[in-house]
Amino acid sequence: MVEKNEELIVTIDACGSEGEGIGRIDGYALFVKDAVVGDTVRVKIMKAKKNYAFARLMEVITPSPDRIEPPCPLARKCGGCQIQHINYEKQLEYKHNKVKSCLERIGGFTVVDEGVETEVDSVDNVIVMEPALGMDDPFYYRNKAQFPVGRNKEGKVVTGFYAARSHNIIETETCYIQAKENDEILRIVREFITEYDIPTYNEETHSGLVRHVLTRVGYKTKEIMVCLIINGKKLPHHEELVRRLREVPNMTSITLNINTKKTNVILGEKCVTLWGQSYITDYIKDVKFQISPLSFYQVNPEQTERLYSQALEYAALTGDEVVWDLYCGIGTISLFLAKSAKEVYGVEIVPQAIEDAKKNAEINGIHNATFYVGAAEDVVEDLYKDDAKRADVVMVDPPRKGCAESLLDTIVAMQPKRVVYVSCDPATLARDLKILDEKGYQVKKARAVDMFPNSVHVETVCYLERK
Ligand SMILES: C[S@@+](CC[C@H](N)C(=O)[O-])C[C@H]1O[C@@H](n2cnc3c(N)ncnc32)[C@H](O)[C@@H]1O
Known part of the structure; x- marks a missing residue:
C-alpha cells in the first residue's frame, strides 16, 4: 500500500481505457495520466485505494521509444487530446487492442488478428479483426468544433477547450486537430465580444449571454458555418459581428442557437439565421449533403469515406437488397448505400436531421431512400409488425449507449442476411454483439477506424451474418 504524496519510480507496462499509463509495484497498480508504455517515470501518489492508486507524472526518467513530443504545447493540459504524445502507429495499435479487449472481455468472443495464424477451439464465436484504418496525417482533421466562451481572472475574453x-x-x-479556419473566426468573435462588452456565460450562476461558438467547415466545398450559442433570444450588435465574419473567405452560414437552459448540453432546440444559408453543404465521395447546426455529421470527413466504404464492403450489396439504416442522422450512410441497393429506409430521432436527409436525397436525385422520424426501437417495430416491412441488410450506427435491446429483438425477427454494426463505443458494441450472437447472428469481422486521432476514442465497424 502506498501513501498520498509519496513519490515512486515505476515502469509503465500497460495503457488504460482513458489512454493513461499503468505501472505496477509488487502487483499494486498505479494509474498515471500522460505516461506511455515503456516509460520509466517518477510519480507522486494523488489518491491511494486498496488495490490501486492514481499518480501524477512528475518526471520521465527513461522515455519509451513510442513517446513523441506532442506538436500542441497545450496537449497535456487540454482535455481534447489524451494521447498526442504517443506515436501514431502505436495509437492505432492501442485502439485496435481496445476494441479487441472489449469484444473478448464483455462479448465473450475469441478474436484473432487477420493474417495471424492462431489455434482456436471452435470457429463459432471467432471474430477476425482487420488492421485499424488510420489517417496519413492525423492533424487538422475535424470539420466541427464547439468552443466554450468565457472570461479569465483578468476579465479577458477567452475561447478554447475544457481541461x-x-x-x-x-x-x-x-x-x-481542428480546421485551421477556426483561428480567425474565434479571433473575430473574441474581439467583437470585447469591443461591445457582451456578457459571456457563467455556468455556475447561469447568467451572461454567449455560451459557445460552433463552427463547421465543408471538407470538399470549404463552406463555413458559424453558430453562436446564446443564453437569450437576441445578440446585441449582431449586424457588426455578421459584417466582420463575412470577410472570412467562404463564409456561408451565420446563425444563433438559443439555449436558455441550465444544462451541460451545448445546443438548444431553436436556431435563427443571421446571414446566408441555414446550412452548409459538403460531399462524402460524390454524394452531396446539406448540414444544419443541429444535425449529427461525422467530424472526420477523410476517415468517414474510409468508414463508409468499409461498411459498404461488409454490406456486400448487389443492387437487389432492401437495406435499413438505423440511427441514420442526415442520411449519410443511407444515401451512400442507396446507389448499390434496391431500397433504403433510414430512421433517426432528430426531426431536423430527417428534414436534411429528405432534402439530401432530393438534391442527389436519389429516389429509393425513405426516411422516418422517431426512436429506432419504436419505428422499426411498428413498421415490421404493422406493415410487414422486411430487410435483407440492416446497418446500425447508434450513439455511445448502443442499441435498445428491443431493437435488437426486432432486427433478429426481421431475419436480415447481414447486419453491419458501426459503433463509437467498443463496450456497448461488445454488449450488443453478444446479444445478437446469442440470438442467431455470427460476428465474422471487425475493424477499428480511427475517426479521432490523438484522442482515446475509437470507431468500429463489424460484419454479422445470419447463422
Ligand atoms: C453516431 S450518430 C450516426 C449518424 C449517421 N449514421 C452518420 O454516420 O452520420 C447516431 C445518431 O443516432 C441518433 N439517435 C439517437 N438515439 C436514437 C434513437 N433512439 N433512435 C434513432 N436515432 C437515434 C442521433 O440523433 C444521431 O444522429
Whole structure:
C-alpha cells in the first residue's frame, strides 16, 4: 500500500481505457495520466485505494521509444487530446487492442488478428479483426468544433477547450486537430465580444449571454458555418459581428442557437439565421449533403469515406437488397448505400436531421431512400409488425449507449442476411454483439477506424451474418 504524496519510480507496462499509463509495484497498480508504455517515470501518489492508486507524472526518467513530443504545447493540459504524445502507429495499435479487449472481455468472443495464424477451439464465436484504418496525417482533421466562451481572472475574453474532467477553459489560439479556419473566426468573435462588452456565460450562476461558438467547415466545398450559442433570444450588435465574419473567405452560414437552459448540453432546440444559408453543404465521395447546426455529421470527413466504404464492403450489396439504416442522422450512410441497393429506409430521432436527409436525397436525385422520424426501437417495430416491412441488410450506427435491446429483438425477427454494426463505443458494441450472437447472428469481422486521432476514442465497424 502506498501513501498520498509519496513519490515512486515505476515502469509503465500497460495503457488504460482513458489512454493513461499503468505501472505496477509488487502487483499494486498505479494509474498515471500522460505516461506511455515503456516509460520509466517518477510519480507522486494523488489518491491511494486498496488495490490501486492514481499518480501524477512528475518526471520521465527513461522515455519509451513510442513517446513523441506532442506538436500542441497545450496537449497535456487540454482535455481534447489524451494521447498526442504517443506515436501514431502505436495509437492505432492501442485502439485496435481496445476494441479487441472489449469484444473478448464483455462479448465473450475469441478474436484473432487477420493474417495471424492462431489455434482456436471452435470457429463459432471467432471474430477476425482487420488492421485499424488510420489517417496519413492525423492533424487538422475535424470539420466541427464547439468552443466554450468565457472570461479569465483578468476579465479577458477567452475561447478554447475544457481541461480534462473539468469545465475550466484552457485558452487556445490554435488547435492542432481542428480546421485551421477556426483561428480567425474565434479571433473575430473574441474581439467583437470585447469591443461591445457582451456578457459571456457563467455556468455556475447561469447568467451572461454567449455560451459557445460552433463552427463547421465543408471538407470538399470549404463552406463555413458559424453558430453562436446564446443564453437569450437576441445578440446585441449582431449586424457588426455578421459584417466582420463575412470577410472570412467562404463564409456561408451565420446563425444563433438559443439555449436558455441550465444544462451541460451545448445546443438548444431553436436556431435563427443571421446571414446566408441555414446550412452548409459538403460531399462524402460524390454524394452531396446539406448540414444544419443541429444535425449529427461525422467530424472526420477523410476517415468517414474510409468508414463508409468499409461498411459498404461488409454490406456486400448487389443492387437487389432492401437495406435499413438505423440511427441514420442526415442520411449519410443511407444515401451512400442507396446507389448499390434496391431500397433504403433510414430512421433517426432528430426531426431536423430527417428534414436534411429528405432534402439530401432530393438534391442527389436519389429516389429509393425513405426516411422516418422517431426512436429506432419504436419505428422499426411498428413498421415490421404493422406493415410487414422486411430487410435483407440492416446497418446500425447508434450513439455511445448502443442499441435498445428491443431493437435488437426486432432486427433478429426481421431475419436480415447481414447486419453491419458501426459503433463509437467498443463496450456497448461488445454488449450488443453478444446479444445478437446469442440470438442467431455470427460476428465474422471487425475493424477499428480511427475517426479521432490523438484522442482515446475509437470507431468500429463489424460484419454479422445470419447463422
Ligand atoms: C453516431 S450518430 C450516426 C449518424 C449517421 N449514421 C452518420 O454516420 O452520420 C447516431 C445518431 O443516432 C441518433 N439517435 C439517437 N438515439 C436514437 C434513437 N433512439 N433512435 C434513432 N436515432 C437515434 C442521433 O440523433 C444521431 O444522429
